[in-house]
Amino acid sequence: MNQPSRKRVFSGIQPSGVSHIGNYLGAIRNWVLQQEQYDNIFCIVNLHALTLPTTAETLHANTITMANTILAAGIDPERSILFVQGDVPEHAELSWLLSSVTMYGELRRMTQFKDKSGSDEESVSAALFSYPVLQVADIILYDTDLVPVGEDQKQHIELARDVAQRFNSRYGETFVVPAPDIKKDGARVMSLDDPTKKMSKSDRNPASFIALTDTPAEITKKIKRAVTDSGSDVIAAPDKPALTNLLGIYSLFAGISVAEIEERYTGKGYGAFKTDLAEVVVEALTPFQQRFAELQADPAIARNVLADGAARAGAQAAAKMQIVQERMGLSQHRT
Ligand code: ATP
Numbered sequence: 001m002n003q004p005s006r007k008r009v010f011s012g013i014q015p016s017g018v019s020h021i022g023n024y025l026g027a028i029r030n031w032v033l034q035q036e037q038y039d040n041i042f043c044i045v046n047l048h049a050l051t052l053p054t055t056a057e058t059l060h061a062n063t064i065t066m067a068n069t070i071l072a073a074g075i076d077p078e079r080s081i082l083f084v085q086g087d088v089p090e091h092a093e094l095s096w097l098l099s100s101v102t103m104y105g106e107l108r109r110m111t112q113f114k115d116k117s118g119s120d121e122e123s124v125s126a127a128l129f130s131y132p133v134l135q136v137a138d139i140i141l142y143d144t145d146l147v148p149v150g151e152d153q154k155q156h157i158e159l160a161r162d163v164a165q166r167f168n169s170r171y172g173e174t175f176v177v178p179a180p181d182i183k184k185d186g187a188r189v190m191s192l193d194d195p196t197k198k199m200s201k202s203d204r205n206p207a208s209f210i211a212l213t214d215t216p217a218e219i220t221k222k223i224k225r226a227v228t229d230s231g232s233d234v235i236a237a238p239d240k241p242a243l244t245n246l247l248g249i250y251s252l253f254a255g256i257s258v259a260e261i262e263e264r265y266t267g268k269g270y271g272a273f274k275t276d277l278a279e280v281v282v283e284a285l286t287p288f289q290q291r292f293a294e295l296q297a298d299p300a301i302a303r304n305v306l307a308d309g310a311a312r313a314g315a316q317a318a319a320k321m322q323i324v325q326e327r328m329g330l331s332q333h334r335t
């Protein structure tokens with residue numbers, strides 16, 4: 001088993017539309033903050049994005065946009081591998097092999113499938129159901145120790161642990177058992193129009209999320225219109241889910257504790273707080289947006305990064321797959 005001196009981090013993100021501040025605060029920002037500390041692989045999971053209807057043109061454009069989002073957020077391709085899942089065929093291959101050690105009942109219990117299929121099980125793809133197995137393959141293919149993700153992915157990482165352990169006990173020690181890396185703050189940013197739901201890019205109402213590419217005017221408007229709780233005190237409390245969410249966003253973007261912000265707005269009401277929150281978010285996103293625009297104007301940069309990333313990830317994946325095939329009795333007969 002590969003034993004690098006630094007812990008291996010792996011995480012993935014779907015190229016399915018615009019990224020929002022939930023994706024940033026819950027995942028991408030932590031990847032950047034921990035970049036120096038770990039040996040990192042970040043993957044744009046285009047095969048996962050096929051689980052819901054899309055088109056070739058959309059998926060292709062979204063893949064480059066996602067690469068530019070990750071690069072503009074501060075991922076340095078010299079320090080971290082950034083690649084596209086479909087460029088390394090071992091992901092799909094290992095997914096099939098692991099589906100033989102994953103129980104049907106385990107997949108049926110996945111809450112993301114239940115949420116995304118709703119009452120429509122007849123017309124959602126079978127891929128949406130088997131999606132978590134592909135995610136397990138992504139993770140354990142690279143001897144991953146840590147998986148930095150938002151709270152909604154916890155159940156999938158637990159499945160990865162169970163499947164890795166089951167494989168190891170059936171076929172001998174082969175995979176590192178990964179651990180989730182979910183932060184206390186920012187792991188579940190809530191929707192602006194309903195603080196009981198997570199902020200989500202598939203939400204039909206674009207006012208429910210702040211996209212990383214929203215203009216200052218759009219950000220300000222969305223924050224002004226964000227749902228608040230009854231009362232007028234700017235405090236975080238269990239019976240104030242909307243303010244708790246907005247305070248959390250303020251705190252992470254401004255780098256100030258929630259307690260300090262509460263103190264700053266004592267007696268000032270929601271209006272003043274929201275005006276300043278909009279400014280904080282706009283200011284925090286401005287450097288990102290400038291870099292993102294430059295990268296979007298020159299897609300050759302992302303293409304080069306992704307080609308290099310696929311070569312580096314592919315070499316590791318191929319070596320691991322050879323071991324897996326031998327363990328499972330699938331050694332090649334081709335000459
Ligand atoms: P959708 O909401 O449409 O299912 P998504 O916004 O969750 O999509 P993904 O590509 O599936 O987007 O997630 C990328 C990363 O962002 C994951 O690590 C996920 O846990 C994290 N994430 C997504 N939404 C939030 C949120 N509201 N708060 C914190 N982290 C989030």
Ligand code: LTN
Nearest residue numbers: 010011012013014045135138139
């Ligand atoms: N399922 C995840 C995306 C994802 C992922 C991964 C995250 C696919 N493969 C591997 C971490 C590790 C999502 O929808 N957010």
